[in-house]
Amino acid sequence: MNGRSYGGKTQRERQLAREKILLDTGLELFGRDGIAAVSVRKICRESKLTDRYFYASFDSPEALLVAVYLREAKAINDIVMAALLANLDKPITDMLRFGLDRFLARMQNPHIARVMTLEIDVCGERGDQCRDAYVNELSSLLVSVKRQIQPAECCDDALDRWVGIGLIGTMRQLVLEWYRKGYQTPKQTILDASLHIWLSALGIRDT
Amino acid sequence: MNGRSYGGKTQRERQLAREKILLDTGLELFGRDGIAAVSVRKICRESKLTDRYFYASFDSPEALLVAVYLREAKAINDIVMAALLANLDKPITDMLRFGLDRFLARMQNPHIARVMTLEIDVCGERGDQCRDAYVNELSSLLVSVKRQIQPAECCDDALDRWVGIGLIGTMRQLVLEWYRKGYQTPKQTILDASLHIWLSALGIRDT
DNA sequence: CTATTTTGATGACACGCGACATCACATACT
């Protein structure tokens, strides 16, 4: 056998448990201090794991940050998608409202907000790839929504893709400023501003 | 006299000349490698100045980055404002188009784009303050444009401020992705996408 | 000419870093 069990846990279980600890610690540290102030030593001190186990899972703090980002991106995706699917029968305006609301609720966690909007941008090539992939994914989702509203006309694919990117940037900046000012503004205001821009850009009459 | 002249230059002249060299070098290094990979030693090696002169002007690489940011922000402001004022007679749509065009032209310099959209966000409290100030300034400008179009109705100041922030975020993300993909997309496409979002969000009929 | 200031080059110091090695102890297998 290649891996002996220990403490009642199989090798894989221990490995995954450690990975989860590292991911949680990473979210905490990156979200609190920023990646510029995080080192392998600090991660290990905070997580009470030896560097051996850090290197077993990740090559560098940057790699850990990317993993944290991917985990949170997936969580957000699941939550928002669930909200969208649960409101498929309602008018598109309400559907988007519920989706954005769940998104903002998630972003009300300052650590998540910081990692998703700030730190991922300064952790090298791999981080850029992930962010681009995620932004493009969201952008495509938006384009498909727009297509559902205006199926025939306005079919400039390239342009619409960039409009989608711009609308993602809208959310990003709103979340960033919201976070930076300590969430003093009510979520509803941020939601209203987002919705206003999104609906008008998608050609839906504002309510 | 407190400062002796040297090489035909007064003390103040030499000081300012060195500061300019440091700002130029900073833009080059921050824009090429990112602040995470820049140190006092590297700045000095690249600029051929001793660390004594670096510390005479700035406390840290972060402080230099902030100074670079402020210089470029002012340059952008001057250029965009000039474009706006030169087209005050034209319809608002065209005015905004010219302003955005000058803005994008500036952002076509990859070093400027990187510093303005990425690096400034991860250089500590002081950098955050500058970015917030700049974003709020631009946001206010947008709000005043909207006020000029719809003076009476829709007077929710708080909401409009956040809409302005969101629209700044639009530009930011568009520039970021444009830069990240090596400016392969024509400037005109980025401009069209920006304008589409801006005009619709400001309640101006799209052309 | 001489004294003072400015400049450039170099070295020194303590510190935190990534990365790896060592060693004693705990648990698991046979």
Next chain:
DNA sequence: AGTATGTGATGTCGCGTGTCATCAAAATAG
């Protein structure tokens, strides 16, 4: 039982960093 493997604590290595001190050459001032 005894052997093999997992685990945690600690130490060590070279490196780049921020910061400061030193020293010789160049230019200015009186």
